[in-house]
Amino acid sequence: MDIGRRDVLLGSAALLLAPAGSACAATERPLGYAIVGLGYYGLDVIIPQFVNCEHSRLVALVSGDRAKAQRVARAHGVPERAIYSYADFDKIRDNPEIDIVYVCLPNGMHAEYTIRAARAGKHVLCEKPMAISVAECEAMITACRKADRKLMIGYRCHFEAHNLEAMRLARSGAAGKIRYVRSEHGFVQGDPSKWRLKRALSGGGSLMDMGIYSLQAARYMTGEEPVAVTARESTDRRDPRFSEVEDMIEWTLEFPSGAIAGCQSMYSANQNHILLMGDAGRIELEPATRYDGNQMWVGKDGRERKITPPPGPAKTQFAGQLDHMAQSVMTGRQPIVSGEEGLRDMRIVEAIYRSAREGRTIKL
Ligand code: NDP
Numbered sequence: 001m002d003i004g005r006r007d008v009l010l011g012s013a014a015l016l017l018a019p020a021g022s023a024c025a026a027t028e029r030p031l032g033y034a035i036v037g038l039g040y041y042g043l044d045v046i047i048p049q050f051v052n053c054e055h056s057r058l059v060a061l062v063s064g065d066r067a068k069a070q071r072v073a074r075a076h077g078v079p080e081r082a083i084y085s086y087a088d089f090d091k092i093r094d095n096p097e098i099d100i101v102y103v104c105l106p107n108g109m110h111a112e113y114t115i116r117a118a119r120a121g122k123h124v125l126c127e128k129p130m131a132i133s134v135a136e137c138e139a140m141i142t143a144c145r146k147a148d149r150k151l152m153i154g155y156r157c158h159f160e161a162h163n164l165e166a167m168r169l170a171r172s173g174a175a176g177k178i179r180y181v182r183s184e185h186g187f188v189q190g191d192p193s194k195w196r197l198k199r200a201l202s203g204g205g206s207l208m209d210m211g212i213y214s215l216q217a218a219r220y221m222t223g224e225e226p227v228a229v230t231a232r233e234s235t236d237r238r239d240p241r242f243s244e245v246e247d248m249i250e251w252t253l254e255f256p257s258g259a260i261a262g263c264q265s266m267y268s269a270n271q272n273h274i275l276l277m278g279d280a281g282r283i284e285l286e287p288a289t290r291y292d293g294n295q296m297w298v299g300k301d302g303r304e305r306k307i308t309p310p311p312g313p314a315k316t317q318f319a320g321q322l323d324h325m326a327q328s329v330m331t332g333r334q335p336i337v338s339g340e341e342g343l344r345d346m347r348i349v350e351a352i353y354r355s356a357r358e359g360r361t362i363k364l
Contacts, residue, residue, distance in 0.1 A: 030055045031099040032057055032099050033125075037104040038069060046102065052315040053322050055322075056100075056325070058076050060097065062084045063083070090119075092120050098122055099122065101114075102124075102127075106201040110140075114126050121149070123144075123329050124150070124151050125153075126342070128212050128342070129203065129209075129212050131203070132203025134343065152325045152328065158321075159317040160312065169307075170221050175277065175279075175282050178259045178278050180260050180276075181262075183214035183217040183221075183275070186265050186266035186269050187210065189268070192243075197241055197243075202245060205246035205267055207349060207352060208349070215348060218263055222255050226348060227255065229351045229352055231352040249265055249356060280300060284299070
């Protein structure tokens with residue numbers, strides 16, 4: 001991999017791409033993670049990834065289901081004394097093995113557990129969306145800053161080989177001057193009783209869950225911050241799944257260069273796509289942001305090339321993310337997807353909802 005070239009192009013991603021072991025001379029052991037919330041993502045996706053990490057290890061579990069936590073602890077060599085409930089969560093303060101708390105809870109609980117973790121003296125990796133309002137995001141950043149702890153958001157695509165290569169190609173002008181980006185993300189949501197369909201825990205519907213990927217893609221593919229947003233929602237409120245949150249929402253972002261992004265998210269169709277059109281060609285990913293199996297093409301001068309990106313610096317995007325946070329803590333550098341990055345998205349999310357509600361363009 002051409003590490004030097006990428007460092008220049010992606011700037012702050014340099015730390016992420018540092019050769020294995022180089023940033024870790026300052027410590028003798030991998031940093032210890034406590035996983036909070038043993039649901040689909042925390043238990044099935046993240047915990048199995050520690051075997052792929054170089055600088056991170058699993059040392060504690062936080063769960064409302066002690067029997068489940070005990071089973072998981074036995075399977076992963078976590079001592080019984082390092083299992084916590086939500087009620088006694090603050091006792092993590094007394095466990096020096098825990099360096100980082102990874103919040104894998106429903107969105108509406110992210111702020112509380114991030115703030116409590118920071119007050120307990122722990123660094124925080126918090127799942128997307130960062131929280132359910134700008135005010136919560138600001139409170140999380142303040143709490144971490146006050147406690148002098150790092151805060152990172154689980155934007156795993158910044159550690160995924162296809163997305164990294166797409167960003168690099170976009171920046172290097174592979175498609176010419178960027179004219180527009182399209183990105184759509186969604187899946188068919190089934191059970192109406194799920195927390196994702198309850199506003200208090202989710203903060204919203206498909207936008208909060210999958211739309212975050214479309215929004216992120218618009219920002220990291222253009223490398224620009226939007227100045228205006230116009231949105232429209234389409235939800236069948238008679239459908240019991242959507243009595244509290246939106247199904248489909250689409251929005252247009254205007255960027256200072258004149259580029260625009262047309263984004264969409266939905267809970268009633270399976271979609272996972274990013275397209276960047278420039279005045280000289282296109283970069284397209286489909287599927288774009290899955291855990292694996294992503295594919296990418298570049299079209300230019302009438303030729304279509306399927307791109308196999310150089311392997312990422314870590315074994316998987318998840319291990320890259322976990323180790324990047326550990327390395328950020330070890331070196332004292334800001335994670336490339338910090339709390340401020342989550343806050344930027346949440347400001348736009350609030351503007352998208354407002355635009356859809358009020359039927360007008362919102363300046364950002
Ligand atoms: P799940 O419903 O599968 O798991 C959430 C877990 O949170 C539960 O299993 C439970 O763990 C705990 N919990 C505590 N209180 C509640 C409550 N009131 N209702 C429901 N669960 C509760 O959700 P996911 O794992 O799919 O999502 C968790 C977070 O991860 C979300 O923020 C989501 O956006 C994010 N996510 C990110 C993905 C990514 O690719 N980056 C992919 C999927 C999710 P316990 O029983 O241990 O207490």
